[in-house]
Amino acid sequence: MKGWLSLRLEKRLAVPRWLEYLTLALSLLLALAVIAVLFRALGVNPIVAYQRIFRGAFGSLYGLSETIVKAIPLMLVGVGLTIAFRARVYNIGAEGQLLVGAICATGLALACPNWPAWLLLPGMFVVGFVGGALWAMIPALLKARFRVDEVLSSLMMVYIASELVNYLVYGPWKGAKEMGFPYTDKFSPSAQLPRLLPTRIHYPTLILAVVSAVLAYLLIQRTKWGFEIRVTGENPEAARYAGMNYFTTVLLVMLLSGGLAGLAGVGEVAGIHYRLRYPQGVSPGYGFTAIIVAWLARLNPLAVILTALLLGGLLVGGDAIQVALGLPVATMYIFNGVILLFVLGGEVFTRYQIRLEWRRKT
C-alpha cells in the first residue's frame, strides 16, 4: 500500500480554556523530556540534573527566596514585553534597556550619595525608567518613522548597551576601592533598597513589578490605548483603516516595555549588587529569558507573575546544577530554547485541529 502520512491543520472556531491549559502543561512536560534526552546524549545524567534543579529552586526556603529574587526582573521585563508583543512590536532588546536603566540609576546614586533614601531611591527608579524608555525609543523611532526592523535594531542596542556598561566599569566609573574588579564603588546606604531579611528579596521592586502587571492588564483590557494596541497587533490594516495611529502605538509600547526593563535594571543594582558591575554580572540574560516569560503567559500580564516565578526557579536551579555538575552557564539557554519551541508548537494544538491522515498515492 503506497501513500504517505499527512498532517492536516484545521482552524478551530472556539478555543476552550481547559485545552489551553492542558496544552501548555503538556508542552512544558514534553520540553523537559526532550531536554532530558539532549542532556543524556551530551553525557549529563538528566535525573540528577532535574533533581538538583528542583531542589535548588524550590527545595528550601533559601531556594524559594532566590526564585523570587530572580522573578522580580523577569516580571518587570516580561510585563513590558506582553504589551509590546500584543502590538506585534518585537522588542527583543529588553536586555539592553535593562542595562541602561541600571546605568542611569547608578549615575544618580554615585552623583548624589547624600540625598536621603526617600528621595534618592524613587529618583533612581525614575531615571532608570526614563533611561530604558529612551534606549527603546531609538529602535521605536527607526521602526515607526523609517520602517527599520525592530528585532534587529533593538538587539543591536543590547550589544551597544553592554559595551557601554563595560566601558563605564572598566573606565570612568571604575571603583577606587574595588581591587581591580570591573565594579563601581558601593552605593551609599541611602541608595540601597530595603530587603526582606534574611533573604535578598528587595520588596519595593517586587511590589512595583506586581503593580505594573496589574496596571498593564488594565491598560490592555480596559483602555482605548489598550484596544488600539490589540487591534494593531491582530490586524494592522484594520487599525489603520479605523484611523488608529500606528506611529503613536509603536512609540507607546516601546516606551512602556523599555521603561519597565529599565526599572528591572534599577532593582538589580539598587537591590542586589549595590553597585554597577560588568554586564553579565548585572543580568544573566533576564531581558531574553523574559521573552519566554511573556510567551508562556500567552501575553497576559497577570499570568506573567506566575511564569516569571517559574522561569526564576529555573534560573536558580540552573545555578545549582552549574555548581553541582560543573556545567557551563550557557546550559540554561537549552532550557530557554526548547521550552520556547514547545510552547510555540503547543499553541498550534489550541488554534488548529490536527488530523493525521493516510493518503493513498494516486
Place this chain on the structure above:
Amino acid sequence: MWDFILLVLRAAIPAGTPLLFGTLGEVTAERSGVLNLGVEGMMIVGAVTAFGVTQSTGNIWLGVAAAALVGGILALVHAFASITLRVNQVVSGLALTMLGLGLSGLVGKRYIGMPPRTRFAPLAVPGLSDLPIIGPLFFRYDPLVYLAIALVPVLWFILYKTRWGITLRSVGESPATADALGVNVFRVRYLAVFFGGLMAGVGGAYLSVVYTTAWIEGMTAGAGWIVIALTIFAMWDPVRALLGAYLFGGVRVLQYRLQPLGISPNLLNMLPFIFTILVLLVSAGEAMRKRIGAPEALMQPYMREER
C-alpha cells in the same frame, strides 16, 4: 597610509567570510518566504561542531562538513515549526538561537583553551599570487574564502537564470500562485531553510577552525544577527551580500586596528553594531525609494486552501 588600507582590505575578506556564508544561506531561506532568526544559534553550533570534529579526526574538511550538517539539522527544527506548524517565525528563530547558544556551551566546555590540531595552509593561486599588491590581496587565502566567493555567482545564476530560482522566488512572493502551478511550496521552503542552515554551519565552522582556530564560548558574538541585517542590506541579492559581508569584515578589522590609537576597546566593540543600525537605516530608505523590499510572503506561513 596606503599600507594600512591594504592591510585592512586584506584582513577584511577573511573577517567577512563567515558573514558571507551565513548571508548567502539566509538570502536563500528568506527568498522562499521563511525568516530564520536562528542564524546565530546555527552558526555557534557549527563552530563548536567543526572544532570538535576537526580535533578528533585531524581533518578540517570533515569538521566543516559536520558543521554544515548540524546547522542544517537545526534549521529543520525551525522549518518544521514555521512551515508545518506555522508558528510565529520571529519567536521560533529566537528559540533556535537560544537552543544553539546553550548546546554549544555545553558541548564546547571540553574544548575551551584547546590548541588546534591542524590549520588550513593558505591556498596561493599559482602565478597570480606573486603579482605585486594584487597577489597578496586577492590570491593568498584559505580555500573556504574562495568557496564563499565561488558560491556568489553560482547562487546568483540559480536564483535569476534557472527554473529552480524562479520556483524559489515565486514561493517567496506568492505561494498560492506557485501552488496552483503545481509547485510543492512546502518542499521548496524546507529545502531553502535547510540550505540556510548548511551555510550558517559553514560560517560558524570558518570562525572556529580557520579564523580563530580555537573554541571560545559565545564566539559568534552577534555575527548571526549581523547576517540577518546583511540580508536586508543585500536586498536579498547574493552579489550585494558579498559587498556587505566584506564591508562588515572591514569594520571588524578597523575595530582591532584602531585600538593602538588609545580609544577604549569597549567603545570600539560598539562599532559593528552601530554600523549595523546605520546600514539598516540606509537599506530601509533605499527600499522605500526604489519600492523593492522583502519577498512578499516573508514570515507568512502558507496554508493550502481546502478543496
